[in-house]
Amino acid sequence: MMSNMRPTGKLALQTIAMPADTNANGDIFGGWLVSLMDMAAGIEAKQRAKSRVVTVAIDSLVFLKPVNVGDTVTCYAELVKVGKTSLQFKMEVWTTSFIEEHTKQVAQGLFTFVAINEARKPHPVDRT
Numbered sequence: 001m002m003s004n005m006r007p008t009g010k011l012a013l014q015t016i017a018m019p020a021d022t023n024a025n026g027d028i029f030g031g032w033l034v035s036l037m038d039m040a041a042g043i044e045a046k047q048r049a050k051s052r053v054v055t056v057a058i059d060s061l062v063f064l065k066p067v068n069v070g071d072t073v074t075c076y077a078e079l080v081k082v083g084k085t086s087l088q089f090k091m092e093v094w095t096t097s098f099i100e101e102h103t104k105q106v107a108q109g110l111f112t113f114v115a116i117n118e119a120r121k122p123h124p125v126d127r128t
């Protein structure tokens, strides 16, 4: 699958892939990456909604390239849809290896959040 040459969206979260994030094969665990994407999208959703938010759906998630221990991992978020109570973000994950001095896109997906009130019920987001 083709990936972009440069990230799209706003830098939402950055960290380093550590040995603790590997699976039984010693490769970076895909679930760790999804968790990062969810957290990064959640930060953006919370800021935009100005309220509590919950993840309601993750769509079109693709792992494009492997992530290596020691890579800098950066999540980018682009708001692509504002519904009545929901916000959808296109998330991209890019890694930088300072050994190879190489930046590449490793994953992407669509993350949808719903703004909720104190009773955990959906409530409208500002659409402007």
Ligand SMILES: CC(C)(COP(=O)(O)OP(=O)(O)OC[C@H]1O[C@@H](n2cnc3c(N)ncnc32)[C@H](O)[C@@H]1OP(=O)(O)O)[C@@H](O)C(=O)NCCC(=O)NCCS
Residues within 6 Å of the ligand: 054, 055, 056, 057, 082, 083, 084, 085, 086, 087, 112, 114, 116, 120, 121, 122
């Ligand atoms: C998110 C939640 C509050 C929605 O409650 P609900 O009664 O289903 O609400 P609604 O049917 O009114 O839908 C609310 C919004 O979610 C959207 N939505 C619901 N299911 C969806 C899905 N599968 N994909 C995309 N959007 C979805 C609806 O389109 C609606 O958006 P809109 O208001 O912008 O049009 C409820 O499903 C929930 O609490 N889920 C658990 C969330 C959670 O715990 N996430 C973390 C998992 S560990």
